[in-house]
Amino acid sequence: MSRRQVLGLRLCTAAAVVLIAGCGGSSDAPVIFPAEVNAAQLEGMMNDGKPLILADVRSAEEFAMTHIPGAVSYPLDRLPFWSPTISQTARIVCIGADTEDGASARAELKARGFRQVCALTGGMAHWDGLVQTTRQDITGAQLKALMDAGAALQLVDVRSAGEFASGHIPGAVNHPYDQVDIWAGLLVKQQAVVCICASGARSRIAADALVRKQFHRVYNLLGGMSGWPGPVER
Numbered sequence: 001m002s003r004r005q006v007l008g009l010r011l012c013t014a015a016a017v018v019l020i021a022g023c024g025g026s027s028d029a030p031v032i033f034p035a036e037v038n039a040a041q042l043e044g045m046m047n048d049g050k051p052l053i054l055a056d057v058r059s060a061e062e063f064a065m066t067h068i069p070g071a072v073s074y075p076l077d078r079l080p081f082w083s084p085t086i087s088q089t090a091r092i093v094c095i096g097a098d099t100e101d102g103a104s105a106r107a108e109l110k111a112r113g114f115r116q117v118c119a120l121t122g123g124m125a126h127w128d129g130l131v132q133t134t135r136q137d138i139t140g141a142q143l144k145a146l147m148d149a150g151a152a153l154q155l156v157d158v159r160s161a162g163e164f165a166s167g168h169i170p171g172a173v174n175h176p177y178d179q180v181d182i183w184a185g186l187l188v189k190q191q192a193v194v195c196i197c198a199s200g201a202r203s204r205i206a207a208d209a210l211v212r213k214q215f216h217r218v219y220n221l222l223g224g225m226s227g228w229p230g231p232v233e234r
Contacts, residue, residue: 033091033116035106039127042093042120046070053092057105058124062097066124066133066216071095076105083112091116096123124216125190131216135207138219140227143194147171147230154193156183158206159225163198167225167232172196177206184213192217199224 037045045052054071056063063073074082076096086092092114096102102119109117120127138146146153157168158177168174175183177197187193193215195203200222207220221227 034118036099036103036119036121037093038121039129042127043129045091045093051091053086053090054095055092055105056095057101058095058097064134065136066131068095068124068127069130069132074105076101079105079108083109083114086114088112088114089116090114092118094119095127096120098123098125128190131214133211133214133216133218135204135211136217136219137200137222138194139222140229143169143219143221143228144230152191154187154191155196156187156193156206157196158202159197165234167234169196169225169228170231170233172233175206177202180206180209184210184215187215189213189215192219194219194221196221196228197224199226 034041046054054068055074056067056071057074057076057079059075060073063071063075067073092109094102094105094109094117096105096119099119099122102123106117106119143153153171155169155172157164157172157174158180159174160176161174164172164174175186177195187210193207193210195207195210195218197203197206200220201224203224204220207218210218225232
């Protein structure tokens with residue numbers, strides 16, 4: 001073999017190595033997939049026309065309350081059961097309540113051989129796009145338990161100013177139900193909102209209005225103040 005032929009063989013071999021490593025122009029080259037994507041990047045992936053699985057790894061209850069349109073409920077604690085139903089070459093974004101849950105799901109899927117899987121940075125807490133939400137009814141006892149546990153809640157008493165002054169749940173703010181278009185902008189969309197009135201009727205109207213405004217978690221206090229078992233502030 002001539003020196004020129006040997007040199008040509010070496011160049012071809014080097015080119016083949018480059019392509020295998022994903023540094024060349026081959027369409028079969030490996031794709032570098034990030035460990036995490038932020039909300040803006042996820043929106044881009046959702047709109048790029050390529051198949052994408054949005055795996056919401058929160059509990060089924062959390063998913064039913066609110067989720068990103070197109071997402072599928074795949075609870076983290078059920079991963080061994082649902083992961084075999086998904087192609088290991090699919091693009092997957094794991095969505096948790098926060099980054100940690102999504103990262104845990106990603107790590108487990110990677111260990112099972114999935115190639116293109118990442119987590120949503122910040123989880124649903126950092127998602128500010130469109131969501132599918134439903135109003136959830138909550139009893140006075142359930143609300144008190146959440147408050148005693150230190151849950152981050154926005155308590156909105158939608159009665160009149162006079163009714164509010166006569167006694168309300170500690171920490172609640174007064175925003176009349178028929179002015180929801182005015183005060184909705186004062187609330188944090190990503191944080192749970194509990195609507196409260198005297199019996200649960202006006203609060204249900206306000207809660208449904210917040211759902212239409214794409215608030216992430218909206219509760220209606222069943223029975224209103226008449227069903228509240230905790231302390232009252234005046």
